[in-house]
Amino acid sequence: MSDGGLTQRRWRYRWVVLGVATFTQAASGFFVQGIGAMGIHLQRDLSLSTTQLGLLLSAAQLVPLAGLLVAGELLDRYSERWVVGIGASVIAVSLGVGSLAPGYISVLIVLLIVGAGYSPVQPGGSKSVASWFDSSQRGLAMGIRQAGLPLGGVLAAAALPSLAVSLGWRATLMAGALVALLGAVVFMCFYRSPPTRSAPRDDGPHDTGPQASLRSPLGARLRLLREPSMMRIILSGMSLVSVHSGVGVLTVLHLHEVASVGAGQAALVLVATQGAGVAGRICLAAWSDRSRSGRYAWVVSCMVAVTMGMTALTTPLGRSPAAACLLFIWLGFFGIGWYGPWVAYLAESAPPGRTGFALGSAMAVNQVAVVSAPPALGLLKDLTGGFTPAWGLLSAMTAVALMVTARVGCHHRPDASRHRTTTL
Template identity: 80%
Template sequence: MSGGESTHRTWRYRWVILGVATFAQAASGFFVQGIGAMGIHLQRDLSLSTAQLGLLLSAAQLVPLVGLLVAGELLDRYNERWVVGVGACVVAVSLGVGSVVQGYASLLLVLLIVGAGYSTVQPGGSKSVASWFDASQRGLAMGIRQAGLPLGGVLAAAVLPVLAAALGWRVTLTAGALVALLGAVAFMCFYRRPPAQSHPWDSASHYSEPRASLASWFGARLRMLREPSMVKIILSGMSLVSVHSGVGVLTVLYLHEVTAVEAGPAALVLVATQGAGAVGRICLAAWSDRSGSGRYVCVLACMVAVTVGMLALITPLGHSPAAACLLFIWLGFFGIGWYGPWVAHVAESAPPGRTGFALGLAMAVSQIAVVLAPPVLGLLKDLTGSFAPAWGLLAAMTAIALAVTARGERQHRRAPSRPRATA
């Protein structure tokens, strides 16, 4: 076999890497993505308020506040195969244990451990894909990979409510454990690193850094937070991930209570919403590959679309079953689809040799919104008896982030480039 044929076959393997990274994410997030679809069943069987239902989602997202930072550093030091694989196994084992626990408090504890395992899967899969694809296809690849989460949500919203209705909610945890285990096995069996670490973020030069104190190590990495590009990333990420969380936990309840759609059809609308999000992550990321204005312009467009959609839900249009269903699908496409171009932008903005940590840092800070949004939105609904304050809060957050980051993007584009120093 000639060298050219060998290289072609090797780089063709990047599509296998993309496939297993996407499957691992979909499998690891399968159960948590189905919590919103099972909302009616969980509220009935466990006597939960809307805020308590939101806390279940928050429990799964709490540990990643720190776990994503730890995972990012591990990914810059060790093989992604084991970092991601072990994390997915933790998800599987904890869900298996959760299927036999008793009560709401025990379920919260189980979901905390699920979040610890998932901390490695999200940045790990992103770094795996980024290292195998060059800039001309990275956005599309990242979009396909990030579609794993809503694709898992599609399957979860279609399957888990049926299982919960027929066999009880505990069986859904067993199903989630088996699916997560399949994802872990697939990733550990098929993943391998690129044969030549040719990308700047694959550089291992930082491994030879002299040992420093924990404070200086942590401080050096957190200095990324002061970078204008990271500020822009975090503001947009926190607003849009709040929208994603709100849509995930409130869609079925809103359709059932406000538009009188039955529980089964309402869950199917969430399936369609998650499916639209998966399509959005691929299409919007592919657009960012070809956009002469840069990847972040795609994120700005998503923020505009999300603000319009949220405000429309507050109007009489949101009380029409057909219109509300279409609005949620719109919010799925843009309010979930934004993540594809966003995460590609994060990977390309990272300093050399720090891609894993930059991804972990951006995701960890955004995770604050993931943790807070479901219970806060649920509490707003419980206190006011209306979904309008929740939709209004999400629209306001997104509009503010849009105004701030769009202004920063314009200033960045107008700034003259600095001439390079010559020897």
């Protein structure tokens, strides 16, 4: 076989890399994504308030505030194969130990460790996919890979509540441990770094090796966060990830308490909502590959859509079982699906050699909202006795971010030249 044929064969391996990265993402987030679906059972078995339930989600996201920055630096120096694999293994071990936890406080501590393990999985999987795919297919590939998180949520929402009923909540942690361990093993066994080529693969960002990152002073790398494209990424990301958190922790409770939907049926609606998020991440990112308006225009569209959906939940539509279910599916498609075009835009905004740092930094800033939103929304619900203030707050936050970012966001596009149809 000629060298050219061998190289082409190696590049076809990118679809294996995409599948492996997606599976590991789903496996790593499996348990945490199922906490919302188990909300009614956890509140009953552990005597939790809505605020305490939200703190469970926040505990898993607290360490990544700093961990994502560290992970970004590691990913610019070492192979994703080991950084991601070790992170997923930490998740598995901590959840396994957590299955022996005596109560609520112990589970909180376990989830803090889970967050440390998850820190390299998110940016590492994104970087591995971005390095294998050129700009003509990167949006679709990143959308499929980012669909791993809601896909894990779909499976968790379908399986964990039943497991909690039949075997108890501790069994759900052990199930999460086994799934995460499988994700770690699959990634370490099948991931490979992309082959080198004599000609550039595309016009997008490239990591030029560890030394490129090392030669860049920390101050210069931090200045990257003040770039206009990064500011748009940060503002839109914080508002939309808050919506995602709100949908995850409040959907089942809202349907059960406001729309009088049974606990089992409400969990199934969350399954459908997460499924809509899977479809959204793939479809919205794929459409952004072909959009002449740029990837960020699709992020703006998602902000408009979720503002409309959450506002509708505060009206009588939110009390109608059928209408509320449809609204949550709408919010799933746009309020979870936004991440596909968003992370593709982020990867293409990064300078050469700083992809890992850019991904880790922006995701770390998002973690502020991921950590604060669930307990804040839960506390708001506990204090007011209703869900309208929570949905109204999320709607207002998204509308403000939309007004700040929309006008400039659609004109400054680092991905403007990505419409070239280079094919590997």
